[in-house]
Amino acid sequence: MSDTQTETLPSQLVLHGDEDTPREFIVDLLRRIFGKSESEAASVMADIERHGAAVCGPYPRSVAGALLESTRRQVAAAGHPLLVTSETPKPCCELCGQPTARSEAKLMDRTIWLCADCVLAAASASQKLPSEEFNYTFGVLNWHFADVPRSQLVTTVRQFPGHMRADVQAAIDRLFASPVRLLGIAADRRYETLSMSALMQNDGFAAAIAPLQYNDVDIGEPTPARCLDNGLWLCASSGLRYAVLLAIHREYSRETGVRIEIMAPAGAAGSALVQQCFSALEDAVQAARTYRGKILSLDxxxxxxxxxxxxxxxxxxxxxxxxxxxxxxxxxxxxxxxxxxxxxxxxxxxxxxxxxxxxxxxxxxxxxxxxxxxxxxxxxxxxxxxxxxxxxxxxxxxxxxxxxxxxxxxxxxxxxxxxxxxxxxxxxxxxxxxxxxxxxxxxxxxxxxxxxxxxxxxxxxxxxxxxxxxxxxxxxxxVPLPDEIGRGKLVRLYGKGLPLEDAVVAEAARRSEGTSCAFIKELMRRLAQASLARDGGKTVISTDIDEALDDMLFSGGRLNARLLGGAQAMAAG
Structure with a gap:
């Protein structure tokens, strides 16, 4: 094995128990140096008492070396005889878990180790798509996982709130940008949420493959977000095949949700991949960039x-x-x-x-x-x-x-x-x-x-x-009724398109005492109508104010005045 390969192998630290080192010291050491929780430290201590030694790790070699140095320094300062050693763990395949010689493989952004059998299985699973088209999801899933028994497939589910649908979709599009295949699924039963087990059924209820169905979701931008109703991603990474299902989850009287289910082979590699995918999805939802900083309400x-x-x-x-x-x-x-x-x-x-x-x-x-x-x-x-x-x-x-x-x-x-x-x-x-x-x-x-x-x-x-x-x-x-200065500002604000002379503005502000902002807004619309009827909107005169105020405050009665926000003005009159 080369020096480079040796350097990449992890190390683990072994704490050897003795009768003289206090239990409390070891637990404190595990918590302060190794970052263990109280329950984790107690579990390691139990292994030491039961088996005479306990393993911490594995860690990257540089991390293991730093931990070993810090631990030995603390032990020496306390004057205890506790022995701590470093060793290379026995090689195990991260897919099947069996001890064996290892080969390096790349899984998304992580390096994993596979045994020779798993490397061969991964190579045989990387075959190209067959030329024939599939009509049902069970057929394409059977092909995708052809070398993996159904009993060795594991699914994991997360559900996200429906109002975060655009953020979830954007995260999925980034994560699975280059799938082996992306398929749409026919969903005939509205309140039955699609699942991987349902997609693998080969009977009269078999799910049919259908065109991809997108909904445009308004996110307050010039272009809406395109969100899938149902989608099945067939993916492969370094020979490890997995599948991702997005399904809309509908439940009567509850908010519609987005359900993500990932199916992968059992074992450490599959588990690591699934957890990595869900971590990325959850981070995307927590970041929630789509709606941040906007003015929103729920439908x-x-x-x-x-x-x-x-x-x-x-x-x-x-x-x-x-x-x-x-x-x-x-x-x-x-x-x-x-x-x-x-x-x-x-x-x-x-x-x-x-x-x-x-x-x-x-x-x-x-x-x-x-x-x-x-x-x-x-x-x-x-x-x-x-x-x-x-x-x-x-x-x-x-x-x-x-x-x-x-x-x-x-x-x-x-x-x-x-x-x-x-x-x-x-x-x-x-x-x-x-x-x-x-x-x-x-x-x-x-x-x-x-x-x-x-x-x-x-x-x-x-x-x-x-x-x-x-x-x-x-x-x-x-937030009070506007005073005379405020009413003058409102007359100019709502009548900014009208030819208003200062005298007209002052009269409208004075005579609308006790009215609301909404009342003055309607008053200016009526003045505009009167001006248009008289001379095409060239002037606004005092008579226009007379007629508008009479209609709004008096001719229509108390109910009309109250509806328009002028009840106090009518009472004062």
Missing amino acids: ADSDYRGRSRGITVHRLPAVGRDEVILPEQTLRLLDRNVLNFVGTRDALRSLGQSTRKGILLYGPPGTGKTHTIRYLATHLPGHTTLIITAEQIGLLGAYMNLARLLQPAMVVIEDVDLIARQRESMSGCEEPLLNRLLNEMDGLKQDADILFVLTTNRPQQLEGALAGRPGRIDQAIE
């Missing part, structure tokens, strides 16, 4: 039963600070408690302070709470924003899993009073939803980079367990 069926079909990416225009028409004091409060807070999270964490936070935005309908959230979402760099409506609170668990995965995140729950009003006024089905919300807010780690923003039109109706306990809501911020 739900119209006849909602708690089932999510995927993710909707909201393409909202950026909102500048000058477009948020709020009193300057309110804007400063927002900046301090949200934008500045997020900017100091790392420093807060270093001082042992919590980095999670809850904000409550409250005020009359139509005052711009949703608009304010858009401003925050577009000014939190790198944050993922999750928007939850009250009727989707049943999906809160899925939303929070997504928030933890994609943090830093802002979780927005709109109209929270619909599920978090005072308990004495709740129906039987509402209280569990409130408890779920409270549990999720309390269950976050102190260092979680998650910001809750809740909105309500009726803060006085909120349950005290939510609104009256620090750590859930840390700051309430009123």
Whole structure:
């Protein structure tokens, strides 16, 4: 054997027991030098007591040498007679596990050792695809694993949430970029998830090979992600054959999932390959690049039963600070408690302070709470924003899993009073939803980079367990009806395409006292209609304001005024 080959062989360290070295010293040595857990160290110690010696390793030669030197130095410093030696383990094939002379082979990015028999079997398994086409999956799987008995095949399964489908697909495409073959599978029974055992059935229920079926999944980019419904990858690496099945898992009243099953020959090599594949898939999902930093909500069926079909990416225009028409004091409060807070999270964490936070935005309908959230979402760099409506609170668990995965995140729950009003006024089905919300807010780690923003039109109706306990809501911020300066800004903002003179802007702002942002937006649309009808949109005059305000506040009655956000103006009039 050459010096190079000798260098690549692993080494193992042997601890020889004696009657004078204390048991506690050996256990401590195993934990500090060898990095063993308490239970692992106890297991090694039991081997020493039972057999007089125990093996640690194998390790690469350079690692084994460093461990041996450190161990002997600690033993000498303590003055104990413990003997530690190094030896080369008996050669074993990593596929069948039998002691034998070894040959080096490459498995993905890892070097493994195979016996001569396994090398020959791998070489015979690397035959080219036959010229005939297969009609059923059992035929192609029998061909692919022709030299491996079914009893020697092992499958391993992982299931990923359906809303991470695009990330899972991207990881699979990278991992298995050059398969022996990629096949589509016919799935006739909607709620029966495909499995490897089902694909190997040769009977009246045999799965047929079908064209590959892709779905375009919107990920908020110009090009959607192409995701397979079902796919079977036949793969080979250094003569080791394996198969990968992707199947959509559907279960009534539950979120659709993505099921990955890998089948490989039994043994160390197959096991190592499978674990390597799943580690790469799990790393890809944890990285979760597809949806990070975007504004999202989970899809739900119209006849909602708690089932999510995927993710909707909201393409909202950026909102500048000058477009948020709020009193300057309110804007400063927002900046301090949200934008500045997020900017100091790392420093807060270093001082042992919590980095999670809850904000409550409250005020009359139509005052711009949703608009304010858009401003925050577009000014939190790198944050993922999750928007939850009250009727989707049943999906809160899925939303929070997504928030933890994609943090830093802002979780927005709109109209929270619909599920978090005072308990004495709740129906039987509402209280569990409130408890779920409270549990999720309390269950976050102190260092979680998650910001809750809740909105309500009726803060006085909120349950005290939510609104009256620090750590859930840390700051309430009123989003009030606009003052006269604010109304003037809104008139210009919503009427930016109209020929507005300063006098008209001032009159519209003065006469719309007590109205909401939504009211002024509708007012400007009516002024535009009046201008178009009179002179093609060339001018806006005082009479246009008279007619619009009369229709909106008085002619339509109190209900119309309340619907348009002008109830307080009507009351004042």
